[in-house]
Amino acid sequence: MNYLSHFFITQEAKSEIHLGNFLGDILRYKDTKTLSKNLMEGVLIHRVIDKFTDSHPLVKTGNKIIAPTFGRYSSVVLDVYFDFILIDNWEQFSSKPLPVFLDECYVFLEAHLNLVPTRVLPQVKAMIEARWMDGYLLEKGRNDVFRRLDKRAKFETKFAQAMSVYAENIGVLTSLHEKFFPELINRVKLIS
Numbered sequence: 001m002n003y004l005s006h007f008f009i010t011q012e013a014k015s016e017i018h019l020g021n022f023l024g025d026i027l028r029y030k031d032t033k034t035l036s037k038n039l040m041e042g043v044l045i046h047r048v049i050d051k052f053t054d055s056h057p058l059v060k061t062g063n064k065i066i067a068p069t070f071g072r073y074s075s076v077v078l079d080v081y082f083d084f085i086l087i088d089n090w091e092q093f094s095s096k097p098l099p100v101f102l103d104e105c106y107v108f109l110e111a112h113l114n115l116v117p118t119r120v121l122p123q124v125k126a127m128i129e130a131r132w133m134d135g136y137l138l139e140k141g142r143n144d145v146f147r148r149l150d151k152r153a154k155f156e157t158k159f160a161q162a163m164s165v166y167a168e169n170i171g172v173l174t175s176l177h178e179k180f181f182p183e184l185i186n187r188v189k190l191i192s
Contacts, residue, residue: 002079004086004133005181006046007105008093009188017042019112021049023120031117039115045191052187053079058180062173069158069165077159078173080145081166085177087136093181102133139163 003022010021020035020042027035032043053059054075062081063074070077090098106128116124126132135141146159153159166173 002083003127004083004136005079006049007133008086008101009049009185010042010045011101013042013045014038015108015112016115017045018108019115020044021046022109023116023124024050026120026123027117028119031119034117036115045188048191049184049188052184053180056180056183058176062176065169065172066165069161071158072155073153073157073159076149077146077162077165080149080162081173082177082181083133084136084142084166085170085174086181087133089174089178092178102131105133106131142166 003025006021006024007018010018013021016036016038020039022042023039024043024046027043032040035043059075059078062078066077066081067074086093087098090101094101109124109128113121113124132141132145135144142163146157146162150157150159
């Protein structure tokens, strides 16, 4: 999933809102029934981010580029690619050193485990322990993302081809991300 982008976008928000945004992809509807107001606000911001992203013309262009390989999973794959592009072009979007930011992400999650719903707690702990987002820096870690996604998929994915498709399209996808991501950040600033 695109954990890095969600972490980045709400890093200045209140703690519970920031956590809710991070948890947005892994919570089921029934998990949200017992969330605090601020955690739920974070989940709702996550949904705004996803809706804005999915409907944006630049993102639709990116999805069309990779759709011949990934079909119905194109938007999922593109979200992950955008995390890779963010991490590869970090200095363009943040003055904070990437290792510092990543360390802060894991420290934040560790400090807020008491607020994570029980059902998803093992997944969050696994993410902290294995430092999943650090894996975005290496090809093995990037392949691991797609292996984890493949385990959750209900249909044939072709995720084994994800890194070769990424390499073939890195230039155009980076260009789309460079235009899109600042718009997304501004959209979230309007609602938070």
